[in-house]
Amino acid sequence: MTAKLIPLRRIDGDATAMSDEALLAACATGDAAALGALFDRFCDAVYRFAGRLPTTDELARDDLVQATFLEVRRTAHAFRGTSSVKTWILGIAANVARHALRGERRRRVHQARYLERFAGAPALVDAQVERRMLMARIAEALAALPRDQQLAFILCDLEQLPGAEVARTLEIPEGTLWRRLHTARKAMRAAVEGAR
Amino acid sequence: MSAMVPRCPGELELARALGGEGDPAVVAHIAGCLACRGAQEGFAQVIALARQLPLDLPSRSRREEVRTAVLAASSLSMPACGLVRRPVPVRGLLFAGIAAAAVVLLHVAPPRSARGVREAAPAAEAHGTVPAQPGARLAVRAEPPPPAVGEPPEPKAAGAGDQARPRRPARPAISAAPPTVEVAPAPEVAPAPPSPAPEAAPSPRPPPAPPLPARAADELAYDDAWAAMRAGDFTRAATAFSRVFLLAPDGALAEDASFWHAVALARGGRRAESITAFRDFLAMHARSARAGEASAMVGWLLVESGQRDEAARRFQAAAADPRPAVRRSAREGLDALARRTRPK
Numbered sequence: 001m002t003a004k005l006i007p008l009r010r011i012d013g014d015a016t017a018m019s020d021e022a023l024l025a026a027c028a029t030g031d032a033a034a035l036g037a038l039f040d041r042f043c044d045a046v047y048r049f050a051g052r053l054p055t056t057d058e059l060a061r062d063d064l065v066q067a068t069f070l071e072v073r074r075t076a077h078a079f080r081g082t083s084s085v086k087t088w089i090l091g092i093a094a095n096v097a098r099h100a101l102r103g104e105r106r107r108r109v110h111q112a113r114y115l116e117r118f119a120g121a122p123a124l125v126d127a128q129v130e131r132r133m134l135m136a137r138i139a140e141a142l143a144a145l146p147r148d149q150q151l152a153f154i155l156c157d158l159e160q161l162p163g164a165e166v167a168r169t170l171e172i173p174e175g176t177l178w179r180r181l182h183t184a185r186k187a188m189r190a191a192v193e194g195a196r
Numbered sequence: 197m198s199a200m201v202p203r204c205p206g207e208l209e210l211a212r213a214l215g216g217e218g219d220p221a222v223v224a225h226i227a228g229c230l231a232c233r234g235a236q237e238g239f240a241q242v243i244a245l246a247r248q249l250p251l252d253l254p255s256r257s258r259r260e261e262v263r264t265a266v267l268a269a270s271s272l273s274m275p276a277c278g279l280v281r282r283p284v285p286v287r288g289l290l291f292a293g294i295a296a297a298a299v300v301l302l303h304v305a306p307p308r309s310a311r312g313v314r315e316a317a318p319a320a321e322a323h324g325t326v327p328a329q330p331g332a333r334l335a336v337r338a339e340p341p342p343p344a345v346g347e348p349p350e351p352k353a354a355g356a357g358d359q360a361r362p363r364r365p366a367r368p369a370i371s372a373a374p375p376t377v378e379v380a381p382a383p384e385v386a387p388a389p390p391s392p393a394p395e396a397a398p399s400p401r402p403p404p405a406p407p408l409p410a411r412a413a414d415e416l417a418y419d420d421a422w423a424a425m426r427a428g429d430f431t432r433a434a435t436a437f438s439r440v441f442l443l444a445p446d447g448a449l450a451e452d453a454s455f456w457h458a459v460a461l462a463r464g465g466r467r468a469e470s471i472t473a474f475r476d477f478l479a480m481h482a483r484s485a486r487a488g489e490a491s492a493m494v495g496w497l498l499v500e501s502g503q504r505d506e507a508a509r510r511f512q513a514a515a516a517d518p519r520p521a522v523r524r525s526a527r528e529g530l531d532a533l534a535r536r537t538r539p540k
Contacts, residue, residue, distance in 0.1 A: 035266070035270055048251055048253065051251040051253065052251065061254075062254070062262050065262055065266075066262055069266045073266075073270045138242070138249060157215075157243045157247075162217065163212065179211070182207045182208065182210065185211070185214075185239045185242065188243075189242045191242075192245065
């Protein structure tokens with residue numbers, strides 16, 4: 001029997017019509033185009049998540065996004081559909097961030113850079129400066145949160161992902177997530193109230 | 197109507213309710229309790245402010261670079277993408293058609309580990325349809341590139357910015373055939389039953405297919421880039437060319453890919469990125485045979501973007517090129533600059 005040559009079908013044209021889950025399944029079979037389509041669909045969300053982490057500079061953010069999507073490719077087969085694909089990918093990003101930025105020294109350096117964005121507000125008190133200082137306090141409070149609380153706050157309150165899904169993705173009990181979230185909110189609120 | 201919780205709820209219930217996942221009774225309590233409502237509103241205000249923290253999202257080109265890097269790194273760690281697909285269990289053959297026409301359809305099942313995913317996402321079945329025998333191995337055909345027949349036609353750099361782009365980017369030495377899979381025949385065995393229990397009755401595994409000579413990933417990317425160029429998909433072409441020199445920065449194709457990456461960007465109308473790419477090319481490959489041509493092209497792009505000083509420098513560099521067409525383009529560029537700077 002002779003071998004047969006058959007064109008390998010690509011998803012190029014249809015990627016936009018495919019569901020997130022279908023793209024992930026295609027990605028699990030090794031389809032690079034599916035990975036590219038997933039990147040196109042979710043890179044903004046991952047960049048936004050990374051950008052909200054006070055401890056990432058620009059390069060670290062690119063690294064985080066890249067590492068996240070490589071991890072998506074590597075673990076796509078493990079997606080069980082218990083959360084949305086977006087939550088699952090952001091969960092991966094959270095885990096990548098947790099591992100990548102473990103060093104406290106590095107964290108402090110990045111934190112200082114992050115806060116520089118808000119530094120230098122003049123002592124003049126007008127509405128704009130007052131707001132700028134308030135935002136600086138919020139940024140500072142977010143940066144000062146322990147990493148677990150930071151992730152809970154960013155994923156649930158800023159990215160507005162369902163708590164139950166986030167808990168599953170981070171592999172923590174739901175109660176733990178809500179407790180972290182509540183503690184984080186209290187700290188953030190204290191920062192805002194201290195600024196007034 | 198849900199009953200209202202008589203006492204103020206604890207922290208967890210409050211947090212859950214603010215997340216929109218609270219118990220209806222707790223939500224009802226919060227709505228009617230001044231203290232709880234005040235606390236929730238305070239939190240909500242902080243959250244709203246935190247959402248307004250500035251976010252520096254990357255530029256489109258930066259995202260593109262990261263995307264390219266992801267796909268390049270992914271293909272390095274992923275044989276299925278580049279060279280050889282792992283063996284996949286095949287469900288069966290469907291024979292259809294009337295009289296002489298017989299169409300063989302076969303659905304490629306996913307790896308067992310992905311079974312849960314398929315249940316969640318049936319649309320994925322639309323991907324990867326390959327007629328084959330049960331148990332066949334799939335591999336991307338690894339043909340050596342056709343031998344280069346002389347020098348490929350050089351793109352012509354002519355008088356206007358648009359004309360300075362290569363008129364015929366096709367390179368006959370490079371095969372741009374669509375990727376194909378070779379289905380090595382399985383030994384003659386009876387077709388598997390429609391839905392057998394794999395653990396209960398394992399089918400005899402076919403002997404592994406002999407390894408095929410594999411082409412390097414950068415060569416495949418290069419072919420892909422040229423296929424995209426010919427199809428007029430300059431975005432994909434630019435991405436694929438950049439992938440070539442990311443995969444093999446010191447490879448034989450890196451210089452060409454770097455040049456054509458810049459050309460693809462120009463053809464795609466991404467002038468600023470193209471100028472940067474040409475500058476990179478000229479910085480990295482100053483002695484390239486294409487340096488004059490690249491100088492003339494970037495010169496015209498710079499004229500269009502109003503950067504006349506650098507344009508003049510690039511045209512002057514191109515004016516010494518051995519090829520008459522490039523020299524003529526450079527001269528015309530310098531003339532155009534002189535006309536624009538001449539006082540009226």
